[in-house]
Amino acid sequence: MNVAHAYVEEARSETLRYLRNPGFLLPIILFPAAFYLMFGVALSSKTAPEAARYLLASYSTFGVMAPGLFGFGVSLALERDSGLLTLKRALPMPPGAYLLGKMLMAMLVAAAVGMLLLVLAVFLGGVALDASQWLSLLAVDILGVLPFCALGLLVGTLFKGQGAPGLLNLVYLPMAFLSGLWFPLKLMPPIIGQLAPIWPSYHLNMLALSAVGFDTGPAWPRLLVLAGFTVAFLLIAARRLSRYG
Incomplete structure (x- = not known):
């Protein structure tokens, strides 16, 4: 019971910390x-109505990448620099509570980003989605x-706290561009699509x-690849944390 309470309290404190920092939270959502x-409403609704659904x-x-990258990367780098991570590791709480709290907060922000985009798409962009598509995208x-x-x-x-934001932007923005999130890959040089x-x-x-209704092939290979990325990054990060703190 005490272990479960520790997880709940860490998740609650992490949520409150971000809610009290709108300068960090609001840009990620908005x-x-x-x-x-x-681009999805003002331009696409007039020139290419189907583009509003594609860009949704x-x-x-693009929106859900940020809570994970910046919510984890920047805060962890800052907490390592300030000694807060060392303090947390010395406290009598489960080791996974720290990571779970940040993870739940990132998922909550991702849900807010997705819901806001869905509302804009349906009520301003004229995108027609059924309930199953709403739930699937969320x-x-x-x-x-x-x-x-x-x-x-x-x-x-x-990286240290001061260097982490700049590096994460160098990861975040090029990755979004090279993945076809801003422009369809078929409109870009073939090497980028490959x-x-x-x-x-x-x-x-x-x-x-x-x-949202586009045919992109079977889902399970995508899920396996994403699971593989997640496990690989976690294992490398855990190894570094155990060595260097």
């Missing part, structure tokens, strides 16, 4: 929504944040596109 309003999937993938968004939590965790073990499957964001985007 940035993809602003892009979707400009792409920008939801599930993809919420669970799809996990590989990026693991990647953010790895980056947080590699290399796109090396990025986890590409596979998550394929699942998001499938959720």
Whole structure:
């Protein structure tokens, strides 16, 4: 019972910490929504109505990458620098409570990003989705944040607090572009399309596109690839944390 309470309290404190820092939280939630309003609603509704549905999937993938990368990467790097992580590891709480708290917070923010984009798509973009598609896209968004939590965790073990935000932007933005989240891969040079499957964001985007009705092939290979990315990043990060703190 005490172990369960420790997990709950760590998750609660992590949630409160982010809610009390709107300067960090609001840009993560509103940035993809602003892009979707400009390109998915204002432009696409007039020139290519079907593009609003396509960009809903792409920008939801773009949006859920950030809570994992920055929520884990930046905060972990800062907490390592300040000594807070060392203090937490010395406390009598389960080792997994720290990671679970951050993970639940990232999933909650991903759900907020996905829901906001869905509301904009349906009520402003004229995108017609049934209930199963709503639920499928939200599930993809919420669970799809996990590989990026693991990647953010790895980056947080590699760099100090001041360097982590810049490096994460160098990972976040090029990965989004090279995965076809801003422009369809068929409109880009062939080499980019050939290399796109090396990025986890590409596979998550394929699942998001499938959720809103596009045919992207079977889902299980995408799920296996994303699970593999998640496990690999976590194992490397855990090894570094055990060695270097």
